Amino acid sequence: MRRRPGGDRVTPAAGPGPFPEIVGQPRATGVLGRALSSGRLFPSLIFHGPPGTGKLATALAFCRALICPEGAGHPRDRCRACRRIDERALVHPDVCVVFPETRKKFEEGEPETEGAASLDLQERQAEAAANLAWQVLIDRIRQAIRFLHRRPSEGTRSVLIVDQANRMDAPAANALLKILEEPPPHAVLILTTSSLHALLPTIRSRCRAVPFQLVSRSEITSYLVEKRSMGPEEATLRSGLSGGRIGAALDLDLEEFRRRREDLFKVLEELARRGDPGIVVARAEVLARGAASLEEGLEILMTILRDLLLLGAALEAGPEAAAEAAPGLINYDLAPRLADLAARLGPRGPDLIQGLERTLEAIRRKGNRQLLVEDFFMGLLPGAALPAPPD
């Protein structure tokens, strides 16, 4: 699904303790909360877990707790120190955040002004995530190390965050290793990475690992309803499509999703109603022509088929079970139409999902898009044999 550029994502809210704005990460906030309350801080931490689970947001919350004279857990909008440690505008002189970037960008960029100029961290992070060839550069790490060796300007701590630290090249990683071995007493280092094992063992062994996890659908739904004032229908859709990532739930362009889902749903209804291979070819052509968005289209299709599977099983158990299953659907705004379609597909539902998974996998391996989609659609026709695996 297309992301809204510069969406108004904020730190997820709701947990108790010193990190009220972080939701669904009890292990991470537990480790950090205990470190704060015991006063036994680890000088170096690795936040690891899937993208979109709030690692950078938590790193900044931890910075606020460490650096703000008021300590942890106070309302940050009224606090001058905390307001300057913000995802959309970092201006605090004792916090430095480093991202993967290009050498050209580094050379054009501001000379050592970390913390002095306002930095939109969400934007930088999204940019770096979209450009997989970018790296965390040795020169940037050297700059950051100089920052860490200086005394903090305001408080008693300086914090360096290296976002997507698994994308350091070897010289950068080795330079960082030196400061991990002997960090200045006022320094705290936080590395974030989607995979712990993508970092050098020598780096891992000098840091405390803090795990982040995908968040359950129900937690994301209640966060969207309670903290973002969304209706239950929208919240259910967004959480169902988020894959357990708060960031993805907030960024989803719902109007665009509904429009594409409606197109696909009509194709499914048409195919299940009329056994015409000619329609299959025509519809697959339209879908495959959407080139870059084909995978997204198939992912949407997947949510519909998952719902059909759930409803199909419930329908077999009787109308009461079907009514109970409805709130568990991702597309539960379409429940009556889904029930109708599930009844038409009958016991073929599970096989169709497997067929779609194979189709997605083959498209990722750059197979002939249109033929693959055709094969899958053929399986939807009444009385159709299942599509053969695309190998």
Ligand SMILES: [Zn+2]
């Ligand atoms: Zn504060």
